[in-house]
Amino acid sequence: MHGDFSRLTFDPAHHYSAVLLQQGRVQLDADANEQSVLVNHFLRHLAADLIxxxxxxxxxxxxxxxxxxxxxxxxxxxxxxxxxxxxxxxxxxxxxxxxxxxxxxxxxxxxxxxxxxxxxxxxxxxxxxxxxxxxxxxxxxxxxxxxxxxxxxxxxxxxxxxxxxxxxxxxxxxxxxxxxxxxxxxxPTARMAADALGPARGQEPCPVAPESRYRGVENQLYRVEIHQEGTADEATYSWSRDNGSVVFPIPPQGGTRIVLKGLGRDDIHTLTPGDWVEPVDASRLWSGPHDLLEVLKVSVPDREIELSGPAEVTGDHPYLRRWDQRGPARPVAEGTWLPLEDGVQIRFAPGGRYRSGDYWLVPARTATGDVEWQRDGEERAYRAPDGIDxxxxxxxxxxxxxxxxxxxxxxxxxxxxxxxxxxx
Known part of the structure; x- marks a missing residue:
């Protein structure tokens, strides 16, 4: 799910049955979303038990x-x-x-x-x-x-x-x-772990705790998604700091030079030269991904962008999804830590089989200077993809x-x- 969420908190191992609001408390998107998932989880398991x-x-x-x-x-x-x-x-x-x-x-x-x-x-x-x-x-x-x-x-x-x-x-x-x-x-048999690196020696001080390791200035929900499927020698992945939720509708005819309806709601959720985007259309759901394209030029007054290749799309509502790595989809390398940004890093377990569209979500928090991820003893645990199921x-x-x-x-x-x- 590529939505603009703070995090997704549902975990069947907790055996929660409901989310209960308290008076005068902050309302979070994660709480309301977990309640929806709890209801679906119960109803679907009940149907499977009966049918x-x-x-x-x-x-x-x-x-x-x-x-x-x-x-x-x-x-x-x-x-x-x-x-x-x-x-x-x-x-x-x-x-x-x-x-x-x-x-x-x-x-x-x-x-x-x-x-x-x-x-x-x-x-x-x-x-x-x-x-x-x-x-x-x-x-x-x-x-x-x-x-x-x-x-x-x-x-x-x-x-x-x-x-x-x-x-x-x-x-x-x-x-x-x-x-x-x-x-x-x-x-899928693919498994991934996520962690945050410690700061380099001599790094100037900042307002978070000295043991902090995530150095981003904002809370993020990182998304690591398999792009090209296959074995580790064949598979590639892309990553986004906004759960892949930054998208731009484009005309059905696609092309290399495209006039957009808008360039995003602010300077963070926009397109700049050097960004990489994925054309997404009706066929993406089942037939696999399109090649990622580089944004070469952006004309703000005209809302026009120029891409490194044609956005070949079908269907009534195609769009471009922005990914945040600088470059095309990266090759999967198993058993070694791969950096994303600001200290966030990931590692794929050896021997995985990777499917296009499978993804992992990595919440990163400035208050702790760390990512929210399970541990297996002293090490970060390998985890199956969060989807697609x-x-x-x-x-x-x-x-x-x-x-x-x-x-x-x-x-x-x-x-x-x-x-x-x-x-x-």
Whole structure:
């Protein structure tokens, strides 16, 4: 989530059940946000306990073959709600198909058999993507207000194991038996730790405690996000001191020279020559990142910027996201401390597999001169990514003759009215 937050405090290990406000106290965004997460956490775990790992009513996400045997033209996706790990996925589009779903996936496999499965996760939506979130009464140059979390889904098809390389078995029983292991294999194995360095000898004094190590002048929520995925030899990462929340809407045609609607709300949240930005559009959610581009020139009066390459974007609401490293995405190096700025440093654990979009949040505080991060003894602990959390469920096996064998779990309401009326 790329929102402008102070920090995100929810931790299931605490077993908190509610956030209670006290009179006359300071109100923090973290408190209200944790209450929202607590409610969702409870409801989704309750749904998963009652339904199981996945399930839906009726024909929700039922897959039907469209085309002649041996030549799949398209797949019909049944309307309705389907729960995956307690998270609801709603297909409310009549006539949805694989090729015409809200978030189209890769081309259908040409080899049989192949597996059709559902992928669900949560993303943050700001006024840049949904203009209705901005209150126009506040004025064009007023700050935005609250953001939203949106559940999004995508139906995928593959003739290889999700997250692996082996062929799809032709047996339904074998697929269902191996599904938990396949889903576990989809999850990232990357781990990261964060710390803050001590000040160099001879550094002039400042008003924070002498043992302080974070030397930034403001509290920050650093975000470290995997850009290019792969092994440590292939993966890259970017970082932001504002959780990647500094964005600039751009016209759908993109290009190298772009006139922006604005250059940010102040001198800190703006663009200057030497900044690096990532074009973000509708395809970013599923198909991976665009290359980062350098800002070469900024014309303040004209609100025009010149980039080192064309911003190739699609969709109705593309934008540029500013990252704060000076240069393109940096290569991942495992087992060594990598500096960000002002003493903040990160270290990746050896042997990780990195996925594009996975991220870690690192709160840095001037009052303590340190980052908020768990310890493992005297060392900073390695931690799994804070997101993205994908939820997967099998839907159908498409056989060589083109028939679709249902892999869903169908749940029935506990109370139904009999055909003749009256109480059940």
């Amino acid at each position: 199981g790992p996945y399930g839906g009513v009726g024909d929700a996400f039922k897959i039907a073959h469209l085309g002649r045997p041996g030549a799949t033209k398209d797949l019909q996706i049944g309307a309705g709600r389907y729960y995956v790990d307690g998270v609801p996925a709603d297909n409310d589009r009549a006539g949805a198909t694989y090729r015409k779903q809200a978030e189209p996936g890769p081309a259908l496999p040409k080899k049989y058999p192949f597996l059709v499965y559902l992928r669900v996760h949560e993303r943050l939506v700001t006024h840049v993507e949904d203009r209705s979130l901005r209150e126009v009464a506040l004025g064009d140059n007023a700050p935005d207000t609250a953001v939203r979390l949106q559940l999004v889904w995508q139906v995928l098809a593959a003739d290889t194991i999700p997250g692996g390389a082996g062929p799809i078995p032709g047996s339904v029983d074998e697929i269902l038996a191996k599904w938990p292991d396949w889903q576990a294999g989809w999850r 994908d939820h997967l469920a099998p839907l159908a096996l498409i056989k060589a003759d083109g028939t679709a064998e249902d892999l869903r779990s169908v749940i029935k309401p506990s109370a139904e009215r009999p055909p003749g009326g009256g109480r059940p």
